[in-house]
Amino acid sequence: MADNCTIAVDAMGGDEGPDVTVPASLGLLDAHPRAELILVGDEDRLRAAVESRGGDRGGRLTYRHASQVVEMDESASLAMRNKKDSSMRVAINLVKEGQAQACVSAGNTGALMATARFVLKTLPGVDRPAICTTLPTAEGHVHVLDLGANVDSRSTNLFEFAVMGSVLAGAVDRQERPSVGLLNVGEEDVKGNEVVKEAARLLGDSDLAYHGFVEGNDVFQGTTDVVVCDGFVGNVMLKSTEGVARLIAGNLRAEFRRNPLTKLVGLMARPVLNRFRSRIDPRRFNGASLVGLQGIVIKSHGNADTYAFGQALHEAILEVDKAVPDRIGQELERVLVEGRTV
Amino acid sequence: MADNCTIAVDAMGGDEGPDVTVPASLGLLDAHPRAELILVGDEDRLRAAVESRGGDRGGRLTYRHASQVVEMDESASLAMRNKKDSSMRVAINLVKEGQAQACVSAGNTGALMATARFVLKTLPGVDRPAICTTLPTAEGHVHVLDLGANVDSRSTNLFEFAVMGSVLAGAVDRQERPSVGLLNVGEEDVKGNEVVKEAARLLGDSDLAYHGFVEGNDVFQGTTDVVVCDGFVGNVMLKSTEGVARLIAGNLRAEFRRNPLTKLVGLMARPVLNRFRSRIDPRRFNGASLVGLQGIVIKSHGNADTYAFGQALHEAILEVDKAVPDRIGQELERVLVEGRTV
Numbered sequence: 001m002a003d004n005c006t007i008a009v010d011a012m013g014g015d016e017g018p019d020v021t022v023p024a025s026l027g028l029l030d031a032h033p034r035a036e037l038i039l040v041g042d043e044d045r046l047r048a049a050v051e052s053r054g055g056d057r058g059g060r061l062t063y064r065h066a067s068q069v070v071e072m073d074e075s076a077s078l079a080m081r082n083k084k085d086s087s088m089r090v091a092i093n094l095v096k097e098g099q100a101q102a103c104v105s106a107g108n109t110g111a112l113m114a115t116a117r118f119v120l121k122t123l124p125g126v127d128r129p130a131i132c133t134t135l136p137t138a139e140g141h142v143h144v145l146d147l148g149a150n151v152d153s154r155s156t157n158l159f160e161f162a163v164m165g166s167v168l169a170g171a172v173d174r175q176e177r178p179s180v181g182l183l184n185v186g187e188e189d190v191k192g193n194e195v196v197k198e199a200a201r202l203l204g205d206s207d208l209a210y211h212g213f214v215e216g217n218d219v220f221q222g223t224t225d226v227v228v229c230d231g232f233v234g235n236v237m238l239k240s241t242e243g244v245a246r247l248i249a250g251n252l253r254a255e256f257r258r259n260p261l262t263k264l265v266g267l268m269a270r271p272v273l274n275r276f277r278s279r280i281d282p283r284r285f286n287g288a289s290l291v292g293l294q295g296i297v298i299k300s301h302g303n304a305d306t307y308a309f310g311q312a313l314h315e316a317i318l319e320v321d322k323a324v325p326d327r328i329g330q331e332l333e334r335v336l337v338e339g340r341t342v
Numbered sequence: 343m344a345d346n347c348t349i350a351v352d353a354m355g356g357d358e359g360p361d362v363t364v365p366a367s368l369g370l371l372d373a374h375p376r377a378e379l380i381l382v383g384d385e386d387r388l389r390a391a392v393e394s395r396g397g398d399r400g401g402r403l404t405y406r407h408a409s410q411v412v413e414m415d416e417s418a419s420l421a422m423r424n425k426k427d428s429s430m431r432v433a434i435n436l437v438k439e440g441q442a443q444a445c446v447s448a449g450n451t452g453a454l455m456a457t458a459r460f461v462l463k464t465l466p467g468v469d470r471p472a473i474c475t476t477l478p479t480a481e482g483h484v485h486v487l488d489l490g491a492n493v494d495s496r497s498t499n500l501f502e503f504a505v506m507g508s509v510l511a512g513a514v515d516r517q518e519r520p521s522v523g524l525l526n527v528g529e530e531d532v533k534g535n536e537v538v539k540e541a542a543r544l545l546g547d548s549d550l551a552y553h554g555f556v557e558g559n560d561v562f563q564g565t566t567d568v569v570v571c572d573g574f575v576g577n578v579m580l581k582s583t584e585g586v587a588r589l590i591a592g593n594l595r596a597e598f599r600r601n602p603l604t605k606l607v608g609l610m611a612r613p614v615l616n617r618f619r620s621r622i623d624p625r626r627f628n629g630a631s632l633v634g635l636q637g638i639v640i641k642s643h644g645n646a647d648t649y650a651f652g653q654a655l656h657e658a659i660l661e662v663d664k665a666v667p668d669r670i671g672q673e674l675e676r677v678l679v680e681g682r683t684v
Contacts, residue, residue, distance in 0.1 A: 216581025
C-alpha cells in the first residue's frame with residue numbers, strides 16, 4: 001500500500017448512513033494498518049457511533065463536520081446550489097485540497113458526479129467522465145463503462161471510455177494490455193448505429209488491445225477485460241441483469257420452500273447454496289469508479305450494507321495505491337499527442 | 343382456435359434445421375387437431391424426416407420445395423438479392439399469397455426482418471416494424487420491444503412500438519388496457535436522453551395505459567405489462583440477461599459438483615432443482631413477433647431445440663387466432679385519425 005493514504009468518507013450518504021459507513025470504516029482501518037480515514041458528516045453523531053464501536057483506532061480516524069446531507073432523490077443541480085456544506089461536497093473538497101487521496105460516497109449518483117466534476121475538474125483531454133464498475137464473469141471479472149453518467153455518448157466519448165477503462169483495468173488487475181470490447185448488437189462490422197461504428201474505427205486505429213464488437217452475453221462470459229458502451233445502454237444492462245439475478249434467486253428460494261420435504265432438502269443443501277450465493281453476491285463488486293476526474297471518487301450502491309460499503313472503501317485504497325487518475329492522465333496525453341484521437 | 347389456420351414453417355432455418363423443425367411441427371399438429379402446416383425447404387429431405395416420424399397427420403402437413411437456405415451469418419442484403427428461392431423467402435411468400443396465415447423461422451434475424459418487410463410491407467402508419475418478445479417476471483411475463491430491429495429509434499418510433507406492444511399484449515393475454523413502461527435510466531422526468539423524454543410526452547398525451555419511465559430492474563419485476571425501448575438497448579438487455587442467467591446456472595451446477603458430498607446432496611435436491619430449472623427455462627419464452635407488418639412472422643431462436651421451436655409455433659397459432667396484425671392496424675389507424683401522434 002502507498003505510504004500516504006487517507007480516504008474521505010461521506011459518512012451520511014446512502015440509505016443507512018452512519019449505521020453502515022461507520023462500522024465499514026472501522027473494519028477498513030483494522031484491515032489496513034496504515035490507512036487513515038476522515039469521516040464527514042454530523043460530527044456528534046459520528047463520534048458517538050465510533051465510540052460505541054471501540055474508538056478511533058489510534059487516531060487514524062478523524063472527523064470533518066458537515067451540516068447538510070444530499071437526499072437520495074434530490075436533483076443534482078439543487079444539491080449543487082443549496083447543499084454547499086453537505087457531507088458529499090465536503091468529502092470531495094478534502095480530495096481537492098489534498099487532505100485526502102480519495103473519497104467514497106453511497107449518496108445519489110447524479111449529485112456525486114456533478115459535484116465531483118465541478119470541484120475536481122476533469123483530466124486534460126477528457127470530454128466526459130464515466131462511471132466504471134466491475135461485474136462477475138465465469139472466470140473472474142470485467143470492467144464496464146459507462147454505467148449512466150452519459151446518455152448520448154459520441155464516438156469520441158466511447159473512445160475516451162476505452163482508454164480510461166483500459167488504464168483502470170491494467171492498474172488494478174496488474175495486467176499489461178487489457179482487451180477492450182465495444183458493446184454492440186452483433187459482432188459483424190455492419191451491425192450497430194453510426195456512433196459505435198465510428199468508435200470501432202477509432203479503436204481499430206489506436207494501440208489499445210481492441211478486440212472488436214462484443215454482445216450482451218459476452219459481458220458475463222468474460223470475452224474481454226473491458227467493455228465500453230454508452231451510459232444509457234450500460235445503465236439498463238446493469239439494472240436488468242441485477243433484476244434477472246434477483247428473479248432467479250427468488251425462484252430458487254421458492255422451490256426449496258415449496259413443502260416440508262423440499263425444505264428438508266434445502267436444509268441439507270444449505271452449505272452448497274450458501275457457497276453458491278457468495279459466488280454471485282453482488283456486494284463483492286460494490287464500488288464503482290468515477291473515472292476521468294482529477295481525483296479518485298468511488299460510488300457505493302445506495303443500499304450497501306457494511307460488507308458492501310467496505311468493498312467500496314477497499315476499491316478506493318487500491319486506486320490510490322495504483323495512482324489511477326495519474327495513469328489515466330498520462331495515457332490520455334500520450335494518445336492525444338500521438339494524434340490517435342480525432 | 344380460428345377455423346382456418348395454416349402456418350408456413352421455414353423448415354431449413356436455425357442451427358439444426360429439419361432435425362428440430364420437423365419433430366416440432368408434428369408435435370404441434372398433434373396438439374392442435376385443426377391446424378395445418380406447410381413445411382418449406384428441401385422437399386425430399388423433409389418428406390423422409392416426416393415419414394421416419396410417423397407421417398403427415400392425415401394430410402394436415404404439406405410441402406413446398408425451396409432450393410436455397412439463408413445462412414445464419416449471411417448479410418440481409420445478400421440474402422435478399424441472391425436467395426429468392428430460400429426456405430425463408432418462400433415461407434414468407436406463402437403468407438403474402440394468403441396460403442398461410444403466419445410463418446415461423448429460426449433463421450437469421452436480419453434477413454428475416456428485411457425479407458418480411460420487403461414481401462409483406464408494413465401496416466399503414468408504421469414507420470418501422472419491431473421485434474417483440476416475452477420475458478419472465480416474478481408473477482408472469484412482460485412483452486418487450488424493440489429487441490434489435492431498429493438501432494436509432496426516434497421518439498415517434500418508440501411511440502409506435504408502444505401502440506403495437508400494447509395491442510399484442512392485450513390480444514394474447516386477453517387484457518383490457520395493458521400498462522406500458524418506457525425504459526430509461528431513472529424514473530424521474532429529468533432523466534434520460536431527448537428521445538425518451540419526447541416519447542414520454544407523446545405517450546402521456548395518448549390514451550394508452552402509460553405507466554411512465556421504468557428501469558432495467560423493473561422489466562423482470564413485472565412493473566408493467568409492456569416495456570418499450572430502442573432496439574440497441576433492448577438487444578443488449580436481452581443478451582446480457584441471458585448471459586447472466588447462464589453464469590448463475592453454471593455457478594449453481596459447479597457448487598453441486600464440487601465434491602462427492604455435494605454431488606450426493608445435488609442428487610437428493612434434483613427434483614427441486616429440476617422444477618427451478620423449468621421455471622427459468624428460456625425455451626418457454628421462445629418465439630418473438632415481428633410486429634408492424636401486414637402478416638404474422640414469428641422468429642425462433644436460432645439454437646432452438648424441438649420444445650423451444652414448438653413454443654414459437656404455438657405463438658404463431660395464438661397470434662393467428664387473435665388476428666394480431668389486424669388489431670394493430672386498427673389501433674394505429676384510430677391513433678393516427680385522432681391525431682394522437684405527431
